Amino acid sequence: MILDLQRVTKRFGDRDRIVTAIRDVSLSLLEDEIFALIGESGSGKSTLAELIVGLQKPTEGRVVWHWDGSGQAAADRRRQVQLVFQNPDRSMNPYWKVKEIVAEPLLLQRVERSEAFRLAGELLERVRLPRELLERRPSECSGGQKQRIAIARALSMSPALLIADEITSALDPTTERDILNLLLALKREQSMSILYITHRLETIPGFADRLAVMKDGAVVEEGYTESVLGAPNSDYTRALLDACSYS
Ligand SMILES: Nc1ncnc2c1ncn2[C@@H]1O[C@H](COP(=O)(O)OP(=O)(O)O)[C@@H](O)[C@H]1O
Ligand SMILES: [Mg+2]
Incomplete structure (x- = not known):
């Protein structure tokens, strides 16, 4: 359980x-x-x-x-549960590139920038999106792609x-x-x-x-x-x- x-x-x-x-x-x-x-x-x-x-x-x-990690601090626990919402536009900064959106939780964890962007590429592949999307903005992506991006971002924390x-x-x-x-x-x-x-x-x-x-x-x-x-x-x-x- x-x-x-x-x-x-x-x-x-x-x-x-x-x-x-x-x-x-x-x-x-x-x-x-x-x-x-x-x-x-x-x-x-x-x-x-x-x-x-x-x-x-x-x-x-x-x-x-x-x-297993239930003895961890509340902050660690929060990372282990990730929430994805109905409307991706409300949780994505429209001015950011997809790589920045996916890498943000990693950057907040002080993962080094180039490593975070490399991981963002891997995460896009995990959700079956082409790496080319890394350089695009949310407005250039379809609704389905945006939800995959939101899922990739959530997966970055290995919830x-x-x-x-x-x-x-x-x-x-x-x-x-x-x-x-x-x-x-x-x-x-x-x-x-x-x-x-x-x-x-x-x-x-x-x-x-x-x-x-x-x-x-x-x-x-x-x-x-x-x-x-x-x-x-x-x-x-x-x-x-x-x-x-x-x-
Ligand atoms: N922050 C809140 N303040 C007051 N009422 C709320 C709040 N959040 C949800 N509700 C009310 O709680 C009920 C359940 O809402 P919600 O959990 O959003 O349902 P669902 O996600 O199934 O549509 C609704 O009547 C809603 O208006
Ligand atoms: Mg609801």
């Missing part, structure tokens, strides 16, 4: 206007698995990701890390956990499939777990090992992908399945 959430609740706001974004969620993530978190917009998926990364603190409950929050939601279905295949290949090539967040249940079969379905901040169903999708326990999961093309 790399981490577990123990009865985590997260509320935002004050007395007059309280939003309960996460309600009493208990989940564990295992080594080298792809775990899909599925739910409609507003169900609490991004808040859960922020709680895991440490960008938010639980109102109740605990997030407990279990991996134990990669969290992908709706990273394919702005992409066409073919590019989405390519990115999912890339994540599958990366997980095979290196030891890493992936928390894949999506509102698109149809992308999950053949991709995620396990999944959890969220609704209004609570987990309504959890289990191995085949068993949940083959025989869902909750009416809500069944309704989601009926609403998408998967059958």
